[in-house]
Amino acid sequence: MNLLMRPATLDDLSALAELEGRCFEATRLGRQQFRWMMVEANASLTVAEGDGRILGYALVLFRQDSTFARLHSIATDPRARGNGIGQRLLEAAEASAHEHQCAYLRLEVCPDHRPAVALFERNGYNNLGLLQDFFPDHREALRFEKRVARHPQALQRHVPYYHQTTEFTCGPACLMMAMGALDGGPPGNHQDEVRLWREASSVHMPGGHGGCSPHGLALAAWRRGYRVRLHLSQQEPLFLESVRNPGKREIIRQAHEDFCNALQDTDIEQHLGDDLDLAPLLEAGGQPLVLVDGHRRSRSRAPHWVLVTDYDRTFVYLHDPNAERSLLRRPQDCQHVPVTHREFERISRFGQGKQRAAVVLYTRS
Incomplete structure (x- = not known):
């Protein structure tokens, strides 16, 4: 499948709202929320388009003066899963975080959403632990994090690491x-x-x-x-x-x-x-x-x-x-x-x- 990864536009609002309804049972974003993300928020909204349809999206939020970006949500149309769309969207989210001078991308996901958990683990995300009563419906969440900015080794000098063994050294x-x-x-x-x-x-x-x-x-x-x-x-x-x-x-x-x-x-x-x-x-x-x-x-x-x-x-x-x-x-x-x-x-x-x-x-x- 030929996929086009591009920034979302206001013309995508209806398609995004419909996609949201097919992907999530609760805590859905509606047209107004998607519009606000595009026009008002400090955010990046990328869509995956294939065969003239919106097949997925990734929404990344940024905070001023923070090196942490947050992957608010990532979604793939259930009818198009298995085509690597989630992987492409995740790569686009990481690239967007790096372009906004963020060093880390952080996200939360339901522990029982095994395909999503496997996607993040496969892409090198660190499990930071379980958060109780995180989502609006009181479900718990796993928090994941990945460093998206890597040391360029511009100086070509190996700097060994030593972990201090006391609180004062x-x-x-x-x-x-x-x-x-x-x-x-x-x-x-x-x-x-x-x-x-x-x-x-x-x-x-x-x-x-x-x-x-x-x-x-x-x-x-x-x-x-x-x-x-x-x-x-x-x-x-x-x-x-x-x-x-x-x-x-x-x-x-x-x-x-x-x-x-x-x-x-x-x-x-x-x-x-x-x-x-x-x-x-x-x-x-x-x-x-x-x-x-x-x-x-x-x-x-x-x-x-x-x-x-x-x-x-x-x-x-x-x-x-x-x-x-x-x-x-x-x-x-x-x-x-x-x-x-x-x-x-x-x-x-x-x-x-x-x-x-x-x-x-x-x-x-």
């Missing part, structure tokens, strides 16, 4: 990944992770162990022979406003002063300012560790270190060392995570003063 984990990328070897082990944390830790969070300061990470990398560039929006200790205990505040200040004094005896390049232009850093062979807003990345109060692995015109790609805290859950989903440049600009600012911090490693001197 995201900085050392990122440092280990950066060193592994520059050396072309494995990132290290738990002993290396803890040793780096002990060297670089100066930040005491309200709930427990301290994190690693950019100064401490920069020094730890420099001591291992790497060239280092330190980017800071301010020279003062970070996160003091979140520490109420005067004793802890003084410890942070002392550790910060010690790091600053140690930096004076190194050739670490320090850049003080609000700008963080990733393109020249990456093109010059740098491997940037960036401190991001933990709430935006993982609904956590604590800032979080991530490693920038690459960039292109649409996305910045990140290795996130903490799969458990990440919104993406699995280690394999935390590698080369795509975020738009606009979103990266937001998450790379943290604290009340919207501060920025980055540590950039280069090959050993």
Whole structure:
């Protein structure tokens, strides 16, 4: 069967409403809803046309400033099933999501709709779990998700992934990944992770162990022979406003002063300012560790270190060392995570003063 995949038009309204009635028993879209999707909504509606008839459609919804697109519904005329129409529509939906600068396509489907579930599983969608009382008729749903934006490997550099083993060692984990990328070897082990944390830790969070300061990470990398560039929006200790205990505040200040004094005896390049232009850093062979807003990345109060692995015109790609805290859950989903440049600009600012911090490693001197 010859299929034409094209955007829906207002001339398709009657055919779409009739198709909806043949495909779904409940929660149907009517003419007015389809019209609104075409004219008013931030959406993409693709139809499959064959032999002069509408044989299927795929409706994708978008949300401003979100890297997630949602496949609202996909339907194939029961009389035309078995001709690969669902597969073609799903591919068109994924392409539309990518064209709208979305990195992920997410959907919900009834668990007992086995053909649809099989279609999504066959196309590499991850099952994110069961949602109770999801549909208007109170049926449950399975949520699926797929990354539709893939890392282009533009830099042709392998960046190994290391999953941090504690809640407070995201900085050392990122440092280990950066060193592994520059050396072309494995990132290290738990002993290396803890040793780096002990060297670089100066930040005491309200709930427990301290994190690693950019100064401490920069020094730890420099001591291992790497060239280092330190980017800071301010020279003062970070996160003091979140520490109420005067004793802890003084410890942070002392550790910060010690790091600053140690930096004076190194050739670490320090850049003080609000700008963080990733393109020249990456093109010059740098491997940037960036401190991001933990709430935006993982609904956590604590800032979080991530490693920038690459960039292109649409996305910045990140290795996130903490799969458990990440919104993406699995280690394999935390590698080369795509975020738009606009979103990266937001998450790379943290604290009340919207501060920025980055540590950039280069090959050993």
